[in-house]
Amino acid sequence: MPAPANPCEQALAAWCAHWLSASGAAHTSLKPVAVAYSAGADSTALLMAAKQRWPDSVLALHVHHGLQAAADGFEAHARDFCALHGISLRVEHVQAAHAPGQSPEDAARDVRYTTLAGMAQQMGASVVLLGQHADDQAETLLLALSRGAGLPGLAAMPDRFQRHGVVFGRPLLGLPSRVLRAWLGAAGHAFVDDPSNTDLRYTRNRIRAILMPAWEACFPGFRPLLARSAGHAAQAQTLLDDLARIDLAQTGMPPSITGLQSLGRDRQANALRHWLRCSAGVAASTAQLDELLDQVADCRTRGHRIRIKVASGFVTRDGGHLAFASPAGTSPI
Incomplete structure (x- = not known):
C-alpha cells in the first residue's frame, strides 16, 4: 500500500x-x-x-x-x-x-x-x-x-x-x-x-x-480567519513603511528635528519607528515613543537636550538631528 x-x-x-x-x-x-x-x-x-x-x-x-x-x-x-x-x-x-x-x-x-x-x-x-x-x-x-x-x-x-x-x-x-x-x-x-x-x-x-x-x-x-487578519495587518504595515520612507527622505537619515516637526505627530511616530527599526534594529515602547515625541515637539532652542532610553541604548540629540547611541560606547547611529 x-x-x-x-x-x-x-x-x-x-x-x-x-x-x-x-x-x-x-x-x-x-x-x-x-x-x-x-x-x-x-x-x-x-x-x-x-x-x-x-x-x-x-x-x-x-x-x-x-x-x-x-x-x-x-x-x-x-x-x-x-x-x-x-x-x-x-x-x-x-x-x-x-x-x-x-x-x-x-x-x-x-x-x-x-x-x-x-x-x-x-x-x-x-x-x-x-x-x-x-x-x-x-x-x-x-x-x-x-x-x-x-x-x-x-x-x-x-x-x-x-x-x-x-x-x-x-x-x-x-x-x-x-x-x-x-x-x-x-x-x-x-x-x-x-x-x-x-x-x-x-x-x-x-x-x-x-x-x-x-x-x-x-x-x-x-x-484561517486569524491568519487573514494578520495578512491585513501586514499589508497595512507595508503601506506605513512606504510612508515612513517618503517622510525620512525629507527629514534625512538620521532624521532632523525640524524635519520631524514639520510632520503631524502620527507621521512623526511612524517615521521614528521605521528609523529605529531599520537603522538600529530596536523598537521603542509606547511610553518611550510618546516621551520622544514630546521632546521633539519641545526642542526649539539650541541648548535643548534629548536623551531617552530605547531598548539597550538611547535616542539623543546630535546637533540638529536625532541619533541612536548603542550600548558599550559604540558610535551613534
Whole structure:
C-alpha cells in the first residue's frame, strides 16, 4: 500500500511557485535547500516534503540549545532519522541562556536564527525552511494581542523574510498541526515531542493549552480567519513603511528635528519607528515613543537636550538631528 500524500508537499510547492514567480528566479535557483530540523513533528513533515521535492539537494540543520536534558535525545533522533533517509545533517551546539530582562523564548529564538543563518551560509544553502504552521501563526497573533502590539506584531509571522543575510521561508502557515501529525502517524515517521511545550510557565504554552481550545469551541475553524487578519495587518504595515520612507527622505537619515516637526505627530511616530527599526534594529515602547515625541515637539532652542532610553541604548540629540547611541560606547547611529 503506497504511503499517504504528505500535505506539506502541496504547501511547499505553492510557496515555491509564489516566491519564484515574484522574484523571476528559476526552480533550480533554490538549490540547495536547508530545513531547520528540530526532530519535532512539524519540521519532520517539512523535511520529508523537501526531500520529496529536492531528493539530492536537501540539508537538515539542527540546533542543540543546551537548555534541557532532553536536547541530547533530540540530537540523537535527528542523526538517526537523517541517516535512515539519506539526508545530510549539520548540528551546532549553542548556549541560549537569556540575559537580564530578556525572556527565555526570545533568547533561544535569537540564538537559533543566528546559528541557522551561519550554518546555511557555510553550507551554501539558498534558503532555510521553517516548520511553523497555522496553529503557531494563531498563537503568535493572540500573543501579540495580549501584549498590546502594534501592526508589526499583529502581522504575526511572514511566510518569507531575511535575517543575517539569509532568506527564511515558512511554507506551512496554512496547515494546522493536527493535519501534519495525522500524516506522520499514517506514514509511520517517528518524531520527538519537546517536554517544554507543556510547561505552563511560558505564555505561549498557556495560549496553546487554554486559549486555543476555547477559541476552537466558540469559533470552529478560526485559524484561517486569524491568519487573514494578520495578512491585513501586514499589508497595512507595508503601506506605513512606504510612508515612513517618503517622510525620512525629507527629514534625512538620521532624521532632523525640524524635519520631524514639520510632520503631524502620527507621521512623526511612524517615521521614528521605521528609523529605529531599520537603522538600529530596536523598537521603542509606547511610553518611550510618546516621551520622544514630546521632546521633539519641545526642542526649539539650541541648548535643548534629548536623551531617552530605547531598548539597550538611547535616542539623543546630535546637533540638529536625532541619533541612536548603542550600548558599550559604540558610535551613534
